[in-house]
Amino acid sequence: MTRPRPSERFPVADESLSSAPRTTGPLRLRRELTAEPGPLTAALLLALAATAATLALPLFLRDVITDFSEHRPLAGHITLMCASAAAGALTQACSGFLLARIGERMAYRLRITLMEHALRLPLPVVRTQGTGELAARITSDALLLRQVVDVATQLPLATVTIAATLGVMMWIDWVLTLVTLVSLTGLTLMVVLVLRRMRANVTGQQDAVGHISQRFTANLEALTTIKANRAEPLATRALAADAERLRSVSLEGARLGTLIPAVLTLGNQLAMIAVILTGGARLAAGDITAGAFAAFLLYLLQAVPSVNTVATGLGRLQSGLAARDRCNGLLLLPPENDPADDDRAAPTPLPDAPAIAFDSVSYTHAGAGRPTLRGISFTTARTGLTAVVGPSGAGKTTTLSLIDRFIRPSSGTITVLGHDMRHWPLNALRARIAYVDQTFTLLEATARENLQLGRTTPATDAELTDALDAVGLTDDIARLPQGLDTHLGRGTDLSGGQRQRMALARALLSDADIVLLDEPTSQLDGLNEQRFRAVIEDLATTRAVLVVAHRLTTVQHAEHVIMLDQGTVTDTGDHPALLARCTPYQELIASQAITGH
Numbered sequence: 171m172t173r174p175r176p177s178e179r180f181p182v183a184d185e186s187l188s189s190a191p192r193t194t195g196p197l198r199l200r201r202e203l204t205a206e207p208g209p210l211t212a213a214l215l216l217a218l219a220a221t222a223a224t225l226a227l228p229l230f231l232r233d234v235i236t237d238f239s240e241h242r243p244l245a246g247h248i249t250l251m252c253a254s255a256a257a258g259a260l261t262q263a264c265s266g267f268l269l270a271r272i273g274e275r276m277a278y279r280l281r282i283t284l285m286e287h288a289l290r291l292p293l294p295v296v297r298t299q300g301t302g303e304l305a306a307r308i309t310s311d312a313l314l315l316r317q318v319v320d321v322a323t324q325l326p327l328a329t330v331t332i333a334a335t336l337g338v339m340m341w342i343d344w345v346l347t348l349v350t351l352v353s354l355t356g357l358t359l360m361v362v363l364v365l366r367r368m369r370a371n372v373t374g375q376q377d378a379v380g381h382i383s384q385r386f387t388a389n390l391e392a393l394t395t396i397k398a399n400r401a402e403p404l405a406t407r408a409l410a411a412d413a414e415r416l417r418s419v420s421l422e423g424a425r426l427g428t429l430i431p432a433v434l435t436l437g438n439q440l441a442m443i444a445v446i447l448t449g450g451a452r453l454a455a456g457d458i459t460a461g462a463f464a465a466f467l468l469y470l471l472q473a474v475p476s477v478n479t480v481a482t483g484l485g486r487l488q489s490g491l492a493a494r495d496r497c498n499g500l501l502l503l504p505p506e507n508d509p510a511d512d513d514r515a516a517p518t519p520l521p522d523a524p525a526i527a528f529d530s531v532s533y534t535h536a537g538a539g540r541p542t543l544r545g546i547s548f549t550t551a552r553t554g555l556t557a558v559v560g561p562s563g564a565g566k567t568t569t570l571s572l573i574d575r576f577i578r579p580s581s582g583t584i585t586v587l588g589h590d591m592r593h594w595p596l597n598a599l600r601a602r603i604a605y606v607d608q609t610f611t612l613l614e615a616t617a618r619e620n621l622q623l624g625r626t627t628p629a630t631d632a633e634l635t636d637a638l639d640a641v642g643l644t645d646d647i648a649r650l651p652q653g654l655d656t657h658l659g660r661g662t663d664l665s666g667g668q669r670q671r672m673a674l675a676r677a678l679l680s681d682a683d684i685v686l687l688d689e690p691t692s693q694l695d696g697l698n699e700q701r702f703r704a705v706i707e708d709l710a711t712t713r714a715v716l717v718v719a720h721r722l723t724t725v726q727h728a729e730h731v732i733m734l735d736q737g738t739v740t741d742t743g744d745h746p747a748l749l750a751r752c753t754p755y756q757e758l759i760a761s762q763a764i765t766g767h
């Protein structure tokens with residue numbers, strides 16, 4: 171089975187980006203910065219040219235002044251000066267644009283990699299991480315990383331400038347150069363100390379950003395409950411505490427940020443004092459001429475901006491490294507599919523095997539004190555309706571989650587269409603199963619796209635119409651502003667019952683062998699419930715339908731009922747048989763947890 175290419179999973183606006191190298195495994199900053207060596211070299215050369223043009227200006231100015239004093243024509247040198255200024259501006263702009271382009275492309279690749287990886291994480295891991303925390307990686311962390319790109323040209327240029335200046339200084343006077351180097355080493359040590367603290371601080375800031383966006387997202391998702399319970403002040407207090415944490419850690423960052431220029435100024439001044447004192451003594455001793463000493467001081471002053479550039483560049487690099495570590499915290503979480511999935515062929519279903527077979531399966535939710543499922547065993551036929559019943563918290567949803575491999579058993583074996591679940595590549599397994607969960611969430615996409623999720627080939631209009639008719643949604647969809655092409659979510663939404671029927675229509679349109687339905691009638695009225703029963707009975711003639719049921723009407727029509735209680739299978743059989751012999755089942759019916767609507 172081949173894995174879809176990135177451009178198939180995420181649409182690529184700029185075609186050239188689909189061939190841009192993408193990160194696999196942990197993110198490495200150097201590899202990312204040098205992912206496009208051609209444009210990066212061009213940006214570096216253009217920046218060099220801009221620097222050269224700027225450096226040439228004083229020389230032309232000197233010539234113009236000489237022309238003035240010697241009454242020679244000025245046109246030639248003025249033209250050269252203007253051309254040099256224009257070339258400097260142009261090359262600087264081009265270099266800046268190239269760098270911005272490299273940075274944006276790097277952020278694009280990074281965001282795609284992070285989003286793709288997050289979507290492939292196991293559901294329990296995503297829940298533990300938190301949606302807001304994960305979202306912060308593709309917003310603020312990616313932004314920090316994007317800003318590191320400028321450093322890729324600034325640092326080498328400034329380093330070359332410093333090295334060249336030091337070379338000339340060494341040529342003028344090696345003793346003074348040594349004094350400068352010792353002073354600069356002291357300065358470097360101080361800056362390194364501040365930078366180390368800055369990196370830890372940036373990590374703290376980004377964690378605080380993730381924390382606050384997590385809580386805010388969770389509150390927005392629960393807004394109806396918050397409003398209904400007048401819990402806005404409570405929610406605001408918790409958010410304010412997070413905002414306070416972010417403020418305090420950011421202030422500490424700002425304090426460190428202001429330390430760097432202060433340390434630089436102090437270091438530069440100390441270097442200058444040391445050089446003046448030593449130079450003065452050498453001048454008095456006749457070891458250096460006044461002209462050479464003046465030239466040395468000028469070069470020292472010229473090196474200062476480059477030293478500052480290196481220090482601020484290293485500061486940005488620390489922020490980038492902190493963001494890289496946070497991104498790697500996500501990228502190093504193992505995805506839910508096995509690494510070997512890509513190379514594994516999907517097994518062929520065995521004709522006589524049951525659709526699903528559980529053999530002594532146990533499962534404990536992460537963080538739960540005791541097992542949710544304890545050694546459950548059952549089988550379901552290749553076609554027909556199986557109802558899973560049991561009191562609330564018995565483990566019904568957990569059982570369905572195991573079948574679609576959202577979670578993996580702690581022990582025991584699950585067989586799907588005759589093959590151990592571990593032998594199915596994840597995509598191939600899920601292609602065999604249609605799952606309608608309790609939330610009936612719609613994607614922010616058109617009604618047509620929502621209906622066809624999970625299909626390998628697009629459905630024809632006739633197939634869509636048949637599915638909508640079967641679940642009684644034809645009129646509801648026709649009333650939407652653009653019918654099937656109406657974008658759902660945000661402004662235009664469907665009711666709970668309509669969404670439930672959309673989910674059922676999606677199951678109808680799928681070519682899955684197994685259909686899992688988790689309490690599919692909870693939001694349906696009487697008429698739609700009858701429709702629903704007809705649909706699942708129809709589905710069950712050709713597929714295995716496993717339904718978590720709370721209504722007697724559904725259970726009565728099931729060929730097979732699995733009674734779960736406190737994580738164990740209490741009994742299996744058809745409705746009359748269980749009613750006759752299974753006390754927990756009788757109690758369930760009597761307590762009207764299964765109602766006779």
Ligand SMILES: Nc1ncnc2c1ncn2[C@@H]1O[C@H](COP(=O)(O)OP(=O)(O)OP(=O)(O)O)[C@@H](O)[C@H]1O
Pocket residue numbers: 535536537538542560561562563564565566567568569
């Ligand atoms: N993500 C989770 N983390 C920890 N425990 C969980 C998690 N999800 C479910 N549980 C626990 O597992 C047990 C079984 O939950 P499950 O959702 O499977 O029950 P159910 O039979 O479907 O219940 P209901 O009919 O109320 O939907 C419950 O006790 C529940 O508290």
